[in-house]
Amino acid sequence: MKFFQSFLNRGDGPEIRRVRHELVRRSLEVRAVERFTPHMIRITLGGPELAGFTSPSPDDHIKIFVPGLDGSPTRRDYTPRRYDPQTGMLILDFVNHHGGPAAAWARAARPGDRLEIGGPRGSQIIAGPIDHWLLIGDETALPAVGRRVEELPAGTPVTTLVAVPGVEDEQAFATATHHVAHWVFRSMEQADDAAGILAILKNLEIPDHTFVWVGAEARVAKAVRQYLLDERRIPPQWIKASGYWAKGQADASVRDVGDVR
Template structure:
């Protein structure tokens, strides 16, 4: 019986940091990339591609809000942190990113910790919607030469597809869907998927969608729980809600 993957947990210093925006890019119609840096980034550490930081913003009516975002890329040598913001109507952080300008301040906190997936992983299967693309992109770009990964990404249209730079061999497949709370398009995309030995399945999407996909692999494929990690990065109808660990779901 082969060895199973393990999660190595890391704890980080948690403090609030004020960074200066150096670059803003409309990456796709639904994604805004913000690159920020400054002396306050000193000591920042993110150990896993699916870490999250708190982004603090002030809304149009003067209220404070905070939301979770993936540290898309941390370049310690350059002193920069990249965060990709999914642009959706009614999101306070989306509204902030849409209006942000070079020179503005980006306030973040964390990450509080990391869960590093380790073990005899021969292949990565990464499945998610727009909210998962920053973590998927970072995972792919950090894979070494010789590694392999399959990406199944659900986005509204072809213009929202992303290209990733990686030393690994990556097979990216895109699903165009209208309802991000409906698991059917993603379930259809994986219906005939055959898992090669030692494939680690990573899933992040709306909580109900992520749970349906997780159940598909556990029940339909008989996948051992040690070989899957699923998270609800958002919960339909609940602002600022998530289900980061669906192990008990």
């Protein structure tokens, strides 16, 4: 049940509506495991405790609770890739990388296993006079990017620019939007380097009334935001940039890189 809403007005620009949800912890059953791409594992979850689950924004985050690498309980943030209340199925995509407890859990997951989740605690719903969307990210943001492309109204112009390790990591989205995809290839060890994304971004047209959403490693997200502000003169209210993770730091994220000094 939603219990709090607030509105962030941006004048004639977009508006971010913040919605708070009742915080519920759920125990779910693994229904299917798919090696979706070489660096992505898709887990389908279900069970009666999904009743009442809500996730109105494509970049929502839930908490998942898994064993840490030392066996102690730990938690991580994940974006619900898709939720179908009709079938009672929740899909989560896990980046398959070494050294992370969530990825280790996903690699070992089998149908019948259990996963506890919490949330989402809240949502940020972006609305307003938006004529075009530009979504920029890396593999960690693909669940949010893919979900937004698929959930935008038919005919909406949307451009995606996503960095992944290789061509086999590209994803196709089932969408009725006017979607143009750009992919940057770099190793996962170079995921904190914004050069590849910036090189393509410099040649992209950004029409007026384009909302730019960024989700990537924190230094990349900050560099992209700074370029958009300084070089492309995009007003800050038309940009939402988040550091989904920070290289060299476990369980680190920056919700708004504009607050980082």
